[in-house]
Amino acid sequence: MAEMISLSINGVSIRVPAGTMVAAAVLIAGETMFRRSVSGEARGPLCGMGVCFECRVTIDEAPHCRSCQIICRDGMKVRTG
Amino acid sequence: MPSAASFDIAVVGAGIVGAACAREFAEAGLRTALIEAEAIGGGATAAGMGHLAVMDDSEAQFALTRYSQVLWKELAAELPAECEYLPCGAMWIAADEEEMAEVHRKQRYYSERGVPVEVLDTSSLADAEPNLRRGMAGALLLKDDSVVYPPCVAQFLVAQAQRDGATLILGRRVMRIDGNTAKLDDGSILFSDNFVLANGSSATSLVRDLQIQPRKGHLVITDRYPRFVRHQIIELGYLKSAHATRADSVAFNVQPRSSGQLLIGSSRQFGNEEAGVDGKIVSAMLQRAFEYMPGLKKLSAIRTWTGFRAATADKLPLIGPSPGRENVYLATGHEGLGITTSLCTAKLLGDLLLRRTPVINIAPYLPDRSYAVHG
Numbered sequence: 419m420a421e422m423i424s425l426s427i428n429g430v431s432i433r434v435p436a437g438t439m440v441a442a443a444v445l446i447a448g449e450t451m452f453r454r455s456v457s458g459e460a461r462g463p464l465c466g467m468g469v470c471f472e473c474r475v476t477i478d479e480a481p482h483c484r485s486c487q488i489i490c491r492d493g494m495k496v497r498t499g
Numbered sequence: 500m501p502s503a504a505s506f507d508i509a510v511v512g513a514g515i516v517g518a519a520c521a522r523e524f525a526e527a528g529l530r531t532a533l534i535e536a537e538a539i540g541g542g543a544t545a546a547g548m549g550h551l552a553v554m555d556d557s558e559a560q561f562a563l564t565r566y567s568q569v570l571w572k573e574l575a576a577e578l579p580a581e582c583e584y585l586p587c588g589a590m591w592i593a594a595d596e597e598e599m600a601e602v603h604r605k606q607r608y609y610s611e612r613g614v615p616v617e618v619l620d621t622s623s624l625a626d627a628e629p630n631l632r633r634g635m636a637g638a639l640l641l642k643d644d645s646v647v648y649p650p651c652v653a654q655f656l657v658a659q660a661q662r663d664g665a666t667l668i669l670g671r672r673v674m675r676i677d678g679n680t681a682k683l684d685d686g687s688i689l690f691s692d693n694f695v696l697a698n699g700s701s702a703t704s705l706v707r708d709l710q711i712q713p714r715k716g717h718l719v720i721t722d723r724y725p726r727f728v729r730h731q732i733i734e735l736g737y738l739k740s741a742h743a744t745r746a747d748s749v750a751f752n753v754q755p756r757s758s759g760q761l762l763i764g765s766s767r768q769f770g771n772e773e774a775g776v777d778g779k780i781v782s783a784m785l786q787r788a789f790e791y792m793p794g795l796k797k798l799s800a801i802r803t804w805t806g807f808r809a810a811t812a813d814k815l816p817l818i819g820p821s822p823g824r825e826n827v828y829l830a831t832g833h834e835g836l837g838i839t840t841s842l843c844t845a846k847l848l849g850d851l852l853l854r855r856t857p858v859i860n861i862a863p864y865l866p867d868r869s870y871a872v873h874g
Contacts, residue, residue: 481723
């Protein structure tokens, strides 16, 4: 059984196995809109490998973090939208 | 000899200077041609920051930049949204007391000439620009400085010229000008009473002995971080580096775009005509920026590019008839101020061609002073 860590997604605390990518944690939290495009359209992970930049979220107040490339840390605060 | 010229005036180069000239001439009723070899606003116009700046290097530079700001304010209301006009003001940052003395000197200079300025001390600067390194001595805020997206302005000015009857000839390069004929690269001939060379440092291919040097610059653009900086911010040390005309130099210069992106500059190099990005210069430029604004380190840059400013020895543009060729006018040599001074350049050339009384004295910009200096 993997060690579990907790982080918050839009203020809601969730527990995920250590080693989970942030993109997966956001989806586990039930959030599908990771960000909005410049023209206001919903966006989410497309390539899953750090190339398309569609899965960007704000992590610990740093905007434009590619959630598919970052592993969850205990206590992390993630914001989407 | 052809006696009936097709045009009163043909402008070579549809960067922002050529576009502004074509608009000025067409609006005045001249039969105007605008010839662009590549893309509208695709040269130095697209490479620069688009900072509409007032400068005080010399009285002549002040007069040109200040009159230009007045013209930009008039134009601003007409500019479409994609031109991204942002009246954000500019701040010249003093890192220490020596530079603060320069802030006060500039404050007096500009105030005496009616330019709205304000001096910020350490704490008011920290409030105004919280991402600057703490403990700066202060800054001079130039309230009328603003920002545009130059290639879209060039497009807009060209469209206005066309509305007033100007003919745009796109994708053709002017190979030579003899009397009232210009030979184009497809072998065709264009007739015009007068010509204006507004093609930056490429003007040297059409007029012999022209004293213009390409001065290479680099810029970096970031992702969108709205409100990370609120004004165009330039270190006062920029004056020292921008003034060293022969050495490579970098200076801290950052600009907010209306998109929320940041432009980070700046660099100056002579004798490097390679268009490629120079990693060493970009690294030195960003290092300088991080010294002033440490938080920049955490932002994502998305693109880096280069461009070439058309530089003259005395840092003033060449505006007026080319010595010995009265019907070939120059509108080049604007170095880093071509976006700002494009409108005034067009106005002054219109004044000369139409024998109007110019609002400012044109003598400092006439090309024959350049030839006088350099023989």
